[in-house]
Amino acid sequence: MPQEKVYRSELTPVSFLRRSAALFPEKTAVVHGERRYTYREFGERVDRLASRLRRELSRGDRVAFLCPNIPALLEAHFAVPLSGCVLVAINTRLSKGEVGYILEHSGARVVFYDADLEGLLAEAGGIERVRVEDTGGPEDPYEEYLSAGSPEPLQPVLEDEEETISINYTSGTTGRPKGVMYTHRGAYLCALGNVIEAGMGYDTRYLWTLPMFHCNGWTFPWAVTAAGGIHVCLRRVDPEKIWDLFDEEGITHYCGAPTVQIGIANHEKAHRLDKPVRTVVAGAPPSPTLIESLENINIQPLHVYGLTETYGPITACVRQDGWEDLTTEERARLVARQGQGYVTSEEVRVVDEKMNDVPRDGETMGEVVMRGNMVMKGYFRDEAATGEAFRGGWFHSGDVAVWHPDGYVEIRDRSKDVIISGGENISTIEVEQAVVSHPAVLECAVVAIPDERWGERPKAFVTLKKGREATQEEIIEHCRGRIARFKAPAKVEFVEELPKTSTGKVQKFVLREKEWTGREKLVN
Incomplete structure (x- = not known):
């Protein structure tokens, strides 16, 4: 009697390429400047590297890649x-010390590195290295490899779909980066979730504005390939x-944090596009002002939410019937919420300290927790951190949110970013959205600053649009007309640019530490 289960095969996103190469062998799969690879060529290059x-x-064994968004x-x-x-x-965009730590902690046997990034390997030790010139020519060491x-x-060797497919390191803003382990099963299901939620199909032409190193590009390397779409690379x-590229390559989809958007x-060069382009927005909550500006040029935003520990996006703010009949501002405020779990995920919850669901009233705040197919396997070589993150049988995000009557969640802040002023909780996101609604404001970040009377008050760091002007008083008065007066910024500082991570997130801790210098605690 056969031992093999005829009704089951182990899920792996590697299978997406095998299918697309068989179905569309002569279709363009990858575009990188003047270079074009068909799906047949894409598959052969992968088999060469894997073999x-x-x-x-x-x-x-772990294999590291230190490269921008290039074919390699x-x-x-x-x-x-597959290997x-x-x-x-x-x-x-990490430092050489951080890169060295990741290579050491992961135990990587070999690192493939872009020629422009060689300096980041100064503390990498004696690991084997393969240089990538990114020319595609025979003189390129990567092509020689x-x-x-x-x-x-190449025949797969996967035995269990829960085997680790990749390790993605967190930003490490509160200590050493942690290695987040993804599984073949999770990557497969997340990729299919992206195909569905982003509305991708065989005509997809995807522009790589999102770093592939970030949560494996939110699993879009596998998702675009599953759809038989075209990858348009961008260094x-x-x-x-x-x-x-929007105009020349007929781009249909791209992803990016609000700062990229x-x-x-x-x-x-911005202009209204003849055909709609779908963009997936995450990394920080987009303001209604940003959503409105994208829609005005025929870019249709899908707001998603997640963390490195959830393969990138795990929720989507799916548009409902009737939303198109609302005013642009009313619709934008709904679209700016985080929504609910992907079709390949479970419903996310908002809970209190005892793990009870908070009321779905759009006001009571709690922590977002999630579980299921789109949650990491755990932290590599860190059982203690894994246990803490999974306490109570759910992954704890550390994000503070409210739960609306329609089931959608809305992030109000990271727990560490909530401002407590005179006993009242103030969402920095709510204040930021009020600030950026001012017509002169390009970007904004709000943090707590010490206040002798109220303990803490909001301060806004603001960048202005080119050629526009505004004063502190104008910004504060504008906010007082949109949110409660006690939530309006106490101060506004105009800056040339905001400090950001490599993935476009504003580093609020940098701004906060500057304001609290000389104090023992970053709370008052």
Whole structure:
């Protein structure tokens, strides 16, 4: 009697490429400047890389990539797991010390690195290195590495879909970065969730504005391939180049944090597109003002929410019937919420300290918790941190939110960012949205500053649109007309730019620490 289960195969996103290469062998799969690879060529390049890795490394070994959004990193998302190894895609904007720590902690056997990033390996130790010139020519060491592999289809060695497919390191703003482990099963289901929620199909032309190193590009390397779409690579975010590619390549989809979206919407080349482009927005809650500005140029935003520990997005703010009949501002306020779990996820909850659901009144705040297919396997080599994150059988996000009557959640803050003023909780996100609704404001970040009477008060750090002016008094008065007076900023500081992480998130701790210098605690 056969032992193999005819009705089951282990889920892995590597299978998406095998299918698309079989169905669309001559269809363009990858665009990178003047280079074009068909799905047949894409598949052969992946098999070459995978076969050589399997020949030289052992099953389960970690393989690191330190590259921007180029074909080599896209190929790694399929080749490394196909070889039986684990992918470690490293943030290209880290310091050399942080890169060295990640390589050491992950135990990576080899690192493939872009030529422009060689300096980041100064503290990488004696690890094997493969240089990527990103030319596509035979003189490129990466291409030489591929040439020693076989283009013949490689048979998978996956035995259990819960095996680790990749390790993604957190930003480490509160200590050493933690290695978040993804599984083949989770990556497969998250990718399909993205295909569904982002509305991708065989005509998808996806622009790589989101770093592939960030949560494995929110699993879009696998998702776009599952849809048989075209990957348009981009080494760095350049709004001018993005607008050129919108027009030249017929882009249908892209992803980006609000700061990326702001640069696109406000660029001098910005114009209303003939055909709608779908963008997936996450990383920080987009303001209604940003959502309105995107819609005005025919970019349709899908607001999603998640963390590194949830493969990137785990919820989507799906538009409901009747929303299109609302005013632009009313609709934008609804779309700016975080929504509910993906079709491949479970419903996320908002709970109090005893893990009880908070009332669905849109006012009572609690912590967002989640579980299921789209939650990480755990932290690599850190059982204590894994246990703490999974207490009570749910993953604890650390995000403070309210639960609305329609079931949608709305993030009000990170727990550490909530301002407690005179006993009242103030959401920095709510204040930021009020500030950026001023026509002269480009971006804003709000943090708590010490106040002798109230303990803490909000302060807004503001960048202005090119050629626009505003005063502190104007901004504060504008906010008082939109939110409760006690929530309005006590002070406004105009800056050239806000401190940000490599993925576009504002580093509020940098602003906060400056304001609390000389005090023992960052609370009052």
